[in-house]
Amino acid sequence: MSVFRPAVLAVALATAMSAGAYAPQAQAATAPVVDIAYESFTLPNGLRVIVHTDRKAPIVAVNVWYHVGSKDEPAGRSGFAHLFEHLMFNGSENNPGEFFGPFKQVGATNQNGTTNSDRTNYFENVPTTALDMALWMESDRMGHLLGAIDQKTLDEQRGVVQNEKRQGQNQPYGQVWDVLGKAMYPKGHPYNHSTIGSMNDLNAASLEDVKTWFKTWYGPNNAVLVLAGDIDLATAKAKVTQYFGDIPAGPTMAQPKVDVAAHTSDSRGEMTDNVPQSRIYRMWNVAEYGQPDLDRLQVFAQVLGGGKSSRLDRRLVHQDKLVDNVGASAFGSQLGSNFMITAAVKQGVDVAKVEAAIDEELQKLLKDGPTADELARARTSIQAGWIRGVERIGGFGGKADALAECAVYTGDPGCFRDSLKTLGDATAASVRGTGNTWLGAGKGSYTLVVNPGKRVDIPEEPAVTPAPFKLPAVDAKYKTTASTVDRKAGVPVTASFPDLKFPSLQRATLKNGTKVVLAERHDIPVVQMSYEFRGGQAADPAAKLGTASFAMGLLDEGAGDLDALAFADRAESLGANLGASASLDSSSAYLSSLKQNLEPSVALYADMLRKPRFDQAEIDRVKGQWIAGIKQEKANPGGIIQRVVPGLVYGADHPYGAPRTGSGTEASIAGLTRADLVAYHGGALRPQDATLVVVGDTTLGEIVPVLEKHFGDWKATGNAAAVSKVPAVAAQTKPRVFLIDQPGAVQANIVAAQLAPSSMDPAAVAFDMANMVIGGDFTARLNMNLREDKHWSYGARSGAGNSVGPRMWTASAPVQIDKTAESVAEIKREIADFASGKQGASAEEVSGMQKILTLSLPGAYETAASVMGTIGSNLLYGRPDDYVFKRKAEIEAMTPAQVDAAAKALDPNALTWVVVGDLSKTEQVVRALNLGEVTILDADGKPVAKK
Incomplete structure (x- = not known):
């Protein structure tokens, strides 16, 4: 559940702006226009429905937009639109409890809600067979919400939203949007205040405000429903009429007049x-x-x-x-x-x-x-971004969003x-x-x-009493239609689910020894590829941390005859995206090419990989940017955790002990030479040991000749970099506590960390299931405790990531700073109760997490990028092509006893605790918990001498 201000509404173009630009200048073909075909109808109660058919996956995107946002809030109730969005996830009259529950049981994906200045939306992708459930749920909260909202629920979500506000404020530059809104728009303008609102106004919101807001803005005649995916018009008409037709319309509310509020002077x-x-x-x-x-x-x-x-x-x-x-x-x-x-x-x-x-x-x-x-x-880059954006049917910025946005704002x-x-x-x-x-x-x-300088809180104005408001009468033109839905019977049960389908893989080998793996996808005219190489950040020399990431990041800063700017021009003219990066255990270079520009895009991609210039001027420039980025990491609590925690868990000398960002240190980056980068390129990017994964609108017969032409004679120039076995790590035998000062912080970021089985370990899947129960999902124990029950945090979670060697498991939560000690105690208790068996995994929990992990799979491979990522992981971890099916079967067969056994790998008495926050408010309360020896560190993870 998110808040946006300002709204990024021009999906067709704004998506392109973030899509970036890399491409060649040759006679590149203009990007084709990719359309979104749709049909629409309106129910007698005013609900506008838009239908787009896309049969590529057995899923339907359900996207509901209400034409109300923070611009519609009365004085004294800033933040209310977003607060109400949160309340919409707390169940309805005929389905009390968490709204997410039934969706988790069917494997919904891309489920969320967002609020901006102009609208509030709610969306999810569900298996086609679960569409009745999704429409029942959305219609129940549209037509039957108020009886489920009480003072306790309001107070709970008010606390969650206030912690979301604190979390935003706690970031570097986090107060900027409050200042900009007030500066850009005069007092009284609907955009003068931020969407998240003020703490005073949020505290003043009452249950009566909730009821009035719902009755005013949440009628079907103020909503647009988009159904996109495995659906057709006839089916949509029948189902939407059945579930939404009997919901009475609300008043017709006038929208504020357009008021650009252009400034006349700087x-x-x-x-x-x-x-x-x-x-x-x-x-x-x-x-x-x-x-x-x-x-x-x-x-x-x-x-x-x-x-x-x-x-x-x-x-x-x-x-x-x-x-x-x-x-x-x-x-x-x-x-x-x-x-x-x-x-x-x-x-x-x-x-x-x-x-x-x-x-x-x-x-x-x-x-x-x-x-x-x-x-x-510019035109090609924007058009290419549009094409890539409409690959997805739902989620942020997908086809359903584009249709709903246009319908709400322009009709x-x-x-x-x-x-x-x-x-x-x-x-x-x-x-x-x-x-x-x-x-x-x-x-x-x-x-x-x-x-x-010093962070200075922006003072809030006191909340004022909103002006009296009388609910307007409903327009007589709106009518309801009879429904046969028995709401008291509860949520429709989804009896069957679509089968998991993963693209069949085709293979070839280039003359240079590179193995090619192809998965065909012909839904959009785009071809993506990723050259996968062994070795990554963990292979960095101890004195030269960041080498892999820095070198890979420089590949697109000029190649062959093109300097950095000419390279960027060439990429943009082709509408191609390309670049390279290093992860913990591997490195990769990617290309996303428009189909009609495939040949010149691959030519540029080959130059990037084979002939990077490593110009000294570009090395020096990027070093400055890189070091500035490290400083930014150290100013951000999340960045500090990524940099410091691995060294505490693995040891500073372990290959996995370096900052998990891969960015190295200021000193190590400053010391890198051009010779270091050339040596890395020659030793790490060895085509004879690599695999090139291709996913998209091509065939093996078409793509292999293109790849042979540009890569077939590529041979490594250096000695093979040693890819040594990841060393073992000594087990932690007692808990430790590390505190890092963030002066002025309004939250404390808490992390508890320990080692977990490698991604290649036979025990990994069982451990991942145990993690799901404790903190791997919104509905898991940590989040339901700290967010939904205590509302001390905007979100608490846990996870172990993936790695060839032992993984690092972390449980984390940003919490309001006056609840630091209580939150640490709750996290420890949850872990201890689970690991000891005192509160083992229930059959209901295990069944729920099994469904989340398996029933979501048919919709998980909607995009080429998701397919490419899974193929890359299978290669890295030595898994068979059908691993997704084998893992699914293993999860489905898992019992609560097996999950409890896996949970014993969690050791509450050997956790490494890290708390980033204002030391003046965290140190004494954390010490009083007596968790273990307490050490104060700086943002580099070095002990701070006591003054």
């Missing part, structure tokens, strides 16, 4: 935070969602700062070396949108100099407009077609003109600079 503000470097935010208010101007501003943003070859990147990152990163984007919203430029200023650089350079580049683009080449590259479910047409018709002159209309002379911006 203004600025500054604030300090516990951050390692200054960050600049410059924002304009621009055209609302659905306007062609917003689409053209997306193009303007792409050219200005949307990718590695954008103007701001060229100037500030490559040429002047003033920033570690910079970007520009346009965020669409209903009443008015935002255009934003952000920049992370290099330490020691004058912020004013950066601001001046940004403005210079902006003014040049406003004066001259984009070049023909820039416009073509036309296919409004994305208008955006794509605007994109196709865009000219340099029209992009330039639109830029000047909204960002040019007389259109003021607001600049916020966040500087390193």
